[in-house]
Amino acid sequence: MPQIDARTLKAQLNKGELSNLYYIFGQNIPDVEKLTKYIIKAAVGDNEEFALNRLEGRYLDFSELYDMIQMMPMMSEYNCILINDYNCEKPRENMAGLKAEDINKKLIEAIKDIPPHTLVIFNVTGFEIAVKTDFRTKKNTIKDRNKKLADFAEKNGVLIECPVKTESELAKDIAASVSARGSLISLDNARELAEMCQNDTLAIRNEIDKLCSYAGKNEITRDILNNFVHRQSDATIFKLADAVAALNKRMAFEALDELMQDKNNRGAVLASISNSFIDMYRAACARKKGKQINDVKEDFSYILDFKVKNAFRDSSRMSIKRLRKCITILRDTNMLLNFSRSDEKTILEQCITKMLMTKN
Template structure:
């Protein structure tokens, strides 16, 4: 971020809340320092009181510094047209104040609304706007490395990838997990082994790792992973559900590709929540299977689900049998 900060308006918006909050906080800290620790007036969103914002921006500081007015978590859709217009007018008429505004849009379509475009356009004319792009896997890995460094720890080779596999590209989750792991590692080296042992137990991540072993035709390690999941007291039904979910994701991405829809479009079409990283990885794994193979595997897993819920047979044996069938289907390439 260029310093000193000279703009009258800073408006950050994204579909990623962590980035919006982070950039707004950094800007406020720099402004406060630059303006000799000037006070910040916070006017809460999602539909802030424009009268309060105007009053705060128009107040003359006794110390001759600029007034800093924060309008966090604005939601253009929650504001009426008159307030949107008044806020745009305020941005153009600032004399002794700086506005720091932020918006988290629920999706990319929301930022194209009339009121959103009006606010973004006014902010561009009056100062600086920044659309913060949703992080991808590589961005998340770089974030993990930097955050570990800030905590006084270091990620060993492969640790960042392991973290992203478990947490996805959710920066809040990554930050929380890193804070815990850094403390466990006594602010030293965080290894993939430590993450596997002490990290958040994500049955979906562990099952997907098992699926990758199946895809790589590594039967011994795949069965060992299943045994490990069971030893961790995961219910067979829960493991089967996660296994089915992984192959359903692959099937959806495979069908999407046939219809010229990429994994991001599939993520939207099926109303997935959170990051599309999961579907991206599913797409990579699905490339090793034909559509017919995936349909056959899903049929086996449907039978497994029914058996686990209705049969008196041992759940572990049913899971092991189904996993062997899945591996056999995958070998017919």
């Protein structure tokens, strides 16, 4: 069966059409978990205690798994097995003396002949699978060793990817989720919440719980967001890069102060700033050659659209020569942090000052 999306899967489950093998992955972890629950519910109903076996991928015993697959179901139509976070790149916690290819072959052998009364689900919630996007078909292809297991599932069962949603899609989901809890939020504020959480669906879900508990039946306003939601550090990095591009000294140092509070490792702060300016440099060079956002995303294997969009936006106000100067300043600052005993915050403030003094 070809790869399907979440909507198609739900339609199949509602019709009672179940496969014997599922592989569910993607950056949208809550959707991965949600679809897993849908499948389990369709297979065993309320009999999870007797009919569902939960296994951790890194501790699989393949002979035990094979026997479990052959077992007859108890008090349910299906014998259901959930295998969480099997990573073909590192299938064992301790890989000393072991080869990933050999272990993966044993797994494929164990699930090669799944009987009609057994349903096996692989889901990935604890690590990121590397994918490459075909921007013509909008389809993602797995690039690492996990592709072999995913391809096997696609050929012999069902393969489902749960990609990160756009801010507009997330805004609608946020508004619906807030409404279901009895509170209100405008679409503009919902988009702001998505941006503050960097489209991280797990972070958004946690923030919604907190905001609804505070707001009750009232509206979640922009002031409430600013007072109660911690803006993710990546968003602050973008804010800093934008401030340097616009020569906005006040906003630049406010962003730096936020970063210094969030990070104990000042080297990590500098690395994040450097990565942002490298993104902008790539975007500026791409624009000069007539390339688009999708070209940069594909060429440099970016996963999230907003990082490339922000880089294109912020770099439009900076010449390539100025970006090179800023990257040179960041390189020199990194060397100074590594070899100087001076106060780290002072060094970073001097770095920002030098970048603000560069000209197009």
